[in-house]
Amino acid sequence: MSLAPAHGDEGSAPVFDVQIPAGYRDWRLIAVAHEEGNLNDLRAVLGNDIAIKAFREGKLPFPDGAIIARLAWKYVPSEENNRVFGRQQSFVTGDATNVQFMVKDSAKYASTGGWGYAQFNDGKPVDAVALSGCYACHVPVKARDFVFTRYAP
Amino acid sequence: MSLAPAHGDEGSAPVFDVQIPAGYRDWRLIAVAHEEGNLNDLRAVLGNDIAIKAFREGKLPFPDGAIIARLAWKYVPSEENNRVFGRQQSFVTGDATNVQFMVKDSAKYASTGGWGYAQFNDGKPVDAVALSGCYACHVPVKARDFVFTRYAP
Numbered sequence: 001m002s003l004a005p006a007h008g009d010e011g012s013a014p015v016f017d018v019q020i021p022a023g024y025r026d027w028r029l030i031a032v033a034h035e036e037g038n039l040n041d042l043r044a045v046l047g048n049d050i051a052i053k054a055f056r057e058g059k060l061p062f063p064d065g066a067i068i069a070r071l072a073w074k075y076v077p078s079e080e081n082n083r084v085f086g087r088q089q090s091f092v093t094g095d096a097t098n099v100q101f102m103v104k105d106s107a108k109y110a111s112t113g114g115w116g117y118a119q120f121n122d123g124k125p126v127d128a129v130a131l132s133g134c135y136a137c138h139v140p141v142k143a144r145d146f147v148f149t150r151y152a153p
Numbered sequence: 154m155s156l157a158p159a160h161g162d163e164g165s166a167p168v169f170d171v172q173i174p175a176g177y178r179d180w181r182l183i184a185v186a187h188e189e190g191n192l193n194d195l196r197a198v199l200g201n202d203i204a205i206k207a208f209r210e211g212k213l214p215f216p217d218g219a220i221i222a223r224l225a226w227k228y229v230p231s232e233e234n235n236r237v238f239g240r241q242q243s244f245v246t247g248d249a250t251n252v253q254f255m256v257k258d259s260a261k262y263a264s265t266g267g268w269g270y271a272q273f274n275d276g277k278p279v280d281a282v283a284l285s286g287c288y289a290c291h292v293p294v295k296a297r298d299f300v301f302t303r304y305a306p
Binding site: 031036089 | 226228238
């Protein structure tokens with residue numbers, strides 16, 4: 001989430017080795033959100049079939065193989081829409097910012113709650129140090145298996 | 154879009170007869186948006202296979218059979234997320250508000266640009282008068298076959 005790493009010790013950063021999952025842009029929608037501040041984005045959270053099934057069944061923890069994708073785009077006012085509404089009220093997706101993934105593998109990622117984390121900027125993975133804070137920030141939602149997003153019905 | 158009908162004459166309201174398409178919640182994502190003002194929502198725009206293909210190929214007009222779904226949820230601050238970020242910045246999806254559809258059938262809906270419009274509140278369709286302004290509001294984007302939403306890459 002672009003927060004500071006939880007550890008200053010570079011050597012302690014877990015190596016997640018998560019690749020971009022094929023076809024993730026076709027996955028089904030979990031929910032959407034808006035982040036202000038430095039992020040200033042509109043985001044969609046998508047899930048592969050295993051993740052979607054678990055969300056819909058309210059099943060925790062997520063089974064191995066579940067993958068959650070967070071896509072984000074710049075938060076841009078739409079003058080075109082605002083003209084129709086007659087006021088400033090519409091914000092739409094601009095350029096993509098980055099894509100993040102959480103991959104459930106309870107054995108491989110046991111030291112980080114069973115989830116591997118990844119972020120890709122223009123298709124390039126960020127390094128392990130940049131990901132070293134992911135797990136710590138997700139700990140507050142440990143009761144939901146470290147997943148912030150709730151399914152939007 | 155919850156705007157005033159373009160016509161005061163109830164008899165002139167087109168009857169669209171659009172039903173809720175089966176499985177629309179599983180459709181692929183076109184884009185997301187945020188509307189302030191009275192709507193105050195976060196929204197996701199999904200498309201059936203015909204619509205998604207046309208969006209990705211930049212093909213206009215949309216072929217018959219294309220359906221675009223607009224889901225919307227209340228725009229709700231997330232105190233849970235804000236605690237992690239350390240400031241007020243996160244907005245997530247609350248309760249669903251309503252669902253809208255645009256269905257392309259160039260013959261059946263010839264008088265409204267080839268699109269039929271529908272809105273369902275808690276699964277119940279709104280009446281023809283409530284939909285009579287849809288077409289007029291979409292005319293400004295006639296050059297994009299009356300579709301406001303642009304595909305988010």
